[in-house]
Amino acid sequence: MKKLMPTYFPEQNYHKLPYLAVRWEAVKTALQLGIFDHLLEPKNASDLAALIEGDPKNTEYLLNALTALGYLHKKDGCFCNSEQTERFLTSRGETGLAEHLLTCDQWNEPVLNGQMLNLIREGAPATRDMVSEQVWADSARKSINSIRCGRAQKIARLLSTFPDFDRWQKVLDLGAGPGLIGIAVAAAHVSLQCHLFDRPTVVNVAQDMIEEYGMEDRVKTISGDYSVDPLGEGYDAIIASYTLNFYNEAKKLALIMEKCFAALNSGGCLIIFSGGLSAEKTQPADLIVSWLSSSLMGQEFSFEENVLPQAMLSAGFASVRTKALNDQLIAPYGMAEFHVARKL
Numbered sequence: 278m279k280k281l282m283p284t285y286f287p288e289q290n291y292h293k294l295p296y297l298a299v300r301w302e303a304v305k306t307a308l309q310l311g312i313f314d315h316l317l318e319p320k321n322a323s324d325l326a327a328l329i330e331g332d333p334k335n336t337e338y339l340l341n342a343l344t345a346l347g348y349l350h351k352k353d354g355c356f357c358n359s360e361q362t363e364r365f366l367t368s369r370g371e372t373g374l375a376e377h378l379l380t381c382d383q384w385n386e387p388v389l390n391g392q393m394l395n396l397i398r399e400g401a402p403a404t405r406d407m408v409s410e411q412v413w414a415d416s417a418r419k420s421i422n423s424i425r426c427g428r429a430q431k432i433a434r435l436l437s438t439f440p441d442f443d444r445w446q447k448v449l450d451l452g453a454g455p456g457l458i459g460i461a462v463a464a465a466h467v468s469l470q471c472h473l474f475d476r477p478t479v480v481n482v483a484q485d486m487i488e489e490y491g492m493e494d495r496v497k498t499i500s501g502d503y504s505v506d507p508l509g510e511g512y513d514a515i516i517a518s519y520t521l522n523f524y525n526e527a528k529k530l531a532l533i534m535e536k537c538f539a540a541l542n543s544g545g546c547l548i549i550f551s552g553g554l555s556a557e558k559t560q561p562a563d564l565i566v567s568w569l570s571s572s573l574m575g576q577e578f579s580f581e582e583n584v585l586p587q588a589m590l591s592a593g594f595a596s597v598r599t600k601a602l603n604d605q606l607i608a609p610y611g612m613a614e615f616h617v618a619r620k621l
């Protein structure tokens with residue numbers, strides 16, 4: 278033997294990396310073709326292929342792969358959804374995530390299929406329009422199921438453990454999107470009134486949710502742009518969940534903090550949920566990966582460490598408490614932070 282073979286072996290399985298994209302592509306294809314909707318009743322590959330106008334042989338390869346990945350069961354050549362797939366990957370009902378997952382995929386589109394290479398070489402293109410009301414209204418509607426798959430309920434449960442929760446009478450959900458967090462918080466309390474604030478087209482979505490859950494007597498919408506319009510007043514708590522990320526410039530953030538401070542009663546609190554980026558901006562990995570497409574496209578939505586607590590204190594809040602949240606229902610894209618600032 279002329280030389281010895283290496284004696285260092287990888288600790289990670291690097292060979293799996295190129296196939297991670299194939300796993301998502303298999304699920305994505307199934308979502309696009311409505312395969313999980315078709316498999317509400319068991320079917321063999323050729324019957325399913327006829328329904329989706331697919332090639333029978335390749336349809337069977339895809340179904341076998343989805344079974345291998347745990348999304349389907351196969352018995353005697355017939356495929357059906359697993360219990361979790363039935364609940365969460367069909368397009369039906371209150372918990373189907375198909376539309377939401379395909380929307381998230383669209384956000385990643387600019388960095389896929391080799392385009393990341395160009396973005397690294399050439400830098401970010403002219404920015405995408407992140408402020409179009411229609412974009413927000415569409416994304417609010419498509420996020421309904423993802424938020425009521427546990428996130429709204431978990432946030433409401435978290436807030437209901439606050440010592441003064443029972444005394445809250447009026448709460449603002451700022452940048453409420455479809456409003457399910459505010460609705461869940463109101464539902465966890467016997468009497469509090471909640472105002473859902475968002476842009477005009479988005480509050481239409483929130484209004485639909487108020488009606489769906491029959492909360493018209495205690496939950497109202499306010500439409501406007503919170504960077505310029507009044508927020509109302511006399512709140513015991515203001516919840517801002519993943520909305521101030523779009524105002525991470527110091528000046529704009531300071532202005533919104535001051536407005537929140539003024540809108541709160543004495544003893545009230547401002548509660549912000551945000552991604553908790555580490556000082557070196559290298560953790561948490563899932564969060565960084567989920568924002569990478571936007572970052573490379575020239576839109577930075579993360580807060581650097583301590584920016585939010587500092588802005589809260591500068592606006593006049595007496596104290597700020599920050600906690601990390603690892604619950605994957607509240608923080609599906611990697612550890613989140615929640616900051617609670619109290620006004621004396």
Ligand SMILES: C[S@@+](CC[C@H](N)C(=O)[O-])C[C@H]1O[C@@H](n2cnc3c(N)ncnc32)[C@H](O)[C@@H]1O
Pocket residue numbers: 413417424451452453454455458474475476479501502503504517518519520523
């Ligand atoms: C990522 S969504 C978060 C929705 C919800 N709070 C949640 O946690 O699921 C951000 C929301 O903030 C709203 N928003 C952003 N800027 C706003 C502004 N200047 N005025 C009113 N709403 C705004 C958007 O319309 C959108 O519905």
